[in-house]
Amino acid sequence: MSVTEAPKIITARASFDDSHTMERFLATGGNDGLKKALAMTPAAVQAEVDTASLLGRGGAGFPAGRKWSMLRKADVSYLVINGDESEPATFKDHLLVERDAHQLVEGVTIAAYALQVNQAFIFLRGEFALGLERVQEAINDAYKAGALGANIFNSGFSLDIVVHPGAGAYICGEETALLEALEGKRGYPRIKPPFFPAAIGLYGEPTVVNNVETMSNLPWIMLNGGAAFAALGAGRSTGTRLFALSGHVRNPGVYELEMVKHTFRDLIFSAELGGGVPNGDVKAIIPGGVSAPWFYPEQLDVPLGQDEVAEQGSMLGSGSIVVMDTTTCMVRAAWRITKFFSRESCGQCTPCREGSGWLERVLWRLENGQGRIEDVDLLLDLCDNIAPGLSWPPQQTTICVLGPSIPSSIHSAISRFRDEFLAHITQGACPYA
Amino acid sequence: MSYFTESRQARAEQLIAVYPEARSALIPLCHLVQEQDGYLSEDGMVEVAKLCGITPAEVRGTASFYDMLHTEPVGKYLVGVCTNIACLLAGGLELLEHAEGSLGIRAGATTQDGLFTLEETECLADCDIAPCVQVNHRYVRTTTPEAFDGLVAELREGGRASEIPSHGTLVRTRRDLALAVNPDDIAKERAEHRAATENAS
Ligand SMILES: Cc1cc2nc3c(=O)[nH]c(=O)nc-3n(C[C@H](O)[C@H](O)[C@H](O)COP(=O)(O)O)c2cc1C
Ligand code: SF4
Ligand code: FES
Numbered sequence: 001m002s003v004t005e006a007p008k009i010i011t012a013r014a015s016f017d018d019s020h021t022m023e024r025f026l027a028t029g030g031n032d033g034l035k036k037a038l039a040m041t042p043a044a045v046q047a048e049v050d051t052a053s054l055l056g057r058g059g060a061g062f063p064a065g066r067k068w069s070m071l072r073k074a075d076v077s078y079l080v081i082n083g084d085e086s087e088p089a090t091f092k093d094h095l096l097v098e099r100d101a102h103q104l105v106e107g108v109t110i111a112a113y114a115l116q117v118n119q120a121f122i123f124l125r126g127e128f129a130l131g132l133e134r135v136q137e138a139i140n141d142a143y144k145a146g147a148l149g150a151n152i153f154n155s156g157f158s159l160d161i162v163v164h165p166g167a168g169a170y171i172c173g174e175e176t177a178l179l180e181a182l183e184g185k186r187g188y189p190r191i192k193p194p195f196f197p198a199a200i201g202l203y204g205e206p207t208v209v210n211n212v213e214t215m216s217n218l219p220w221i222m223l224n225g226g227a228a229f230a231a232l233g234a235g236r237s238t239g240t241r242l243f244a245l246s247g248h249v250r251n252p253g254v255y256e257l258e259m260v261k262h263t264f265r266d267l268i269f270s271a272e273l274g275g276g277v278p279n280g281d282v283k284a285i286i287p288g289g290v291s292a293p294w295f296y297p298e299q300l301d302v303p304l305g306q307d308e309v310a311e312q313g314s315m316l317g318s319g320s321i322v323v324m325d326t327t328t329c330m331v332r333a334a335w336r337i338t339k340f341f342s343r344e345s346c347g348q349c350t351p352c353r354e355g356s357g358w359l360e361r362v363l364w365r366l367e368n369g370q371g372r373i374e375d376v377d378l379l380l381d382l383c384d385n386i387a388p389g390l391s392w393p394p395q396q397t398t399i400c401v402l403g404p405s406i407p408s409s410i411h412s413a414i415s416r417f418r419d420e421f422l423a424h425i426t427q428g429a430c431p432y433a
Numbered sequence: 434m435s436y437f438t439e440s441r442q443a444r445a446e447q448l449i450a451v452y453p454e455a456r457s458a459l460i461p462l463c464h465l466v467q468e469q470d471g472y473l474s475e476d477g478m479v480e481v482a483k484l485c486g487i488t489p490a491e492v493r494g495t496a497s498f499y500d501m502l503h504t505e506p507v508g509k510y511l512v513g514v515c516t517n518i519a520c521l522l523a524g525g526l527e528l529l530e531h532a533e534g535s536l537g538i539r540a541g542a543t544t545q546d547g548l549f550t551l552e553e554t555e556c557l558a559d560c561d562i563a564p565c566v567q568v569n570h571r572y573v574r575t576t577t578p579e580a581f582d583g584l585v586a587e588l589r590e591g592g593r594a595s596e597i598p599s600h601g602t603l604v605r606t607r608r609d610l611a612l613a614v615n616p617d618d619i620a621k622e623r624a625e626h627r628a629a630t631e632n633a634s
Contacts, residue, residue, distance in 0.1 A: 143609065160612045
């Protein structure tokens, strides 16, 4: 197994210690992609992104070009960047906002030009104190350089970008909750339809919401062409992607890899990537954020591609991969993930609000050796109430998909490790404690 | 007399000005209040309400949704220990327990001297350096009990002041310029543009 020679599209600059400075940005091709874009028509820029087949990097993997083409024509429309990054074990946008905020600002400006939008907002989770500073500095630099503001590089196109801080709420990553937060309200996801903010978004106006990583790809795509991007990867998964690897591996971290050309095994075990599992073997993998159903050792050879992972009944989601080795208690893992959902449920929908807390309490008593035999099926029954049929993708009973994501880890843990749940009950304690 | 200090008043007015609707500045303004008062004080909420053109109850009702907005006083240092999945696998719960012992408080509480508030957090997006600890929303990367105690000792003596400023998360975020594009101009420009393209086709 080897790592392919694909170019580093979005992390090339981050290898420099001063990657966050304007000097480094300009010395390494900064704003070249933007200048090229401004010399083209907006439609041609969008066509280039269509050719690239750039899939959204926020979790759902919706093609960026297609999303843009859905923007309802109106006098005023907005572009909003999602930098909430609160899906557990996801930490790739963290790198992009702290280490290369200029690239993000350039990407946002390219997208705004393609969409002919004159005001953009970059929403960053409030815990990114340094990230907020870095992105604001990059914006300040861009205004000074004529790369932002009125009449950008004398193109006639004008844009303002405003950084907006969150205040600690995972649910604000859901795009309609994010828009509510941006309007100064509680982060309650909006009732669908409309399914896309492209019709009715911020302040009721048409709005495109894209992830930080999605935007960061645009300078390279403009400079090298959509076809060069599409030549990397395979099938629908083109270009490279940031994989955030954590848990029981020697070298956790963010790795930019060509899509599809590597497997979970490559990422986890390659000496130049994860470096292997220090204690024992892989027991389970969370392949795309804690909303995703788990994988097991027999799926280690699945390629890291959107459709490839979906075919195996899970999702690549936010590109975050957690490795759990054979010393891991599956009840404890499922409990902690469920506790997260219970804390972060916004409370609008009964199955999500009540179900998450109930599930957490049952898992907690199981983990502490106070469970009852019927608890295991009780858990599955409760899960079935939130996402009937426990299918993947889940059936939706709630306003947003946070609710139906809750069963993923519990269902994964029980269907594979039921004996471990039972051992907690018969032994009256956690076998791993 | 205005509630905010002079420089914060200027920042507050700028925050209001960069949004198409004033209420959008609610959360940034709450961060500004926390920077000034150490928490989201009653007076601060009244001021935010005034600036956003809504009622103080609406400010409180919104703020209460968000973990980072504290309507009760908190310590000078907000210490967050992540126990979510990647950190759990690296001993996050054990580190939190250790922190509780070291500081002599349970998670959620504040030390009597008002220096530290300990929080059990969800994922802080720094999962490769686990368990993740933040102080005042700055990554401090103390993953062992020893390193944690060393940090606490330093903070007690007033150390690391430049690295860990106060916990208003925007304390060092400064926008240099006002908006360059007047929204009314944009709307007008668009209408003209559309009329022109319609005529051409
Ligand atoms: C509960 C929930 C949390 C989400 N969190 C994030 C997030 O932190 N960052 C993000 O970019 N997208 C997140 N998303 C996905 C967004 O709703 C949206 O699809 C995405 O920002 C679109 O950008 P993209 O098309 O560039 O991927 C979340 C979705 C849900 C349902
Ligand atoms: S599913 Fe959960 S998080 Fe989503 S809107 Fe309903 S209660 Fe809120
Ligand atoms: S799980 Fe702890 S920082 Fe991500």
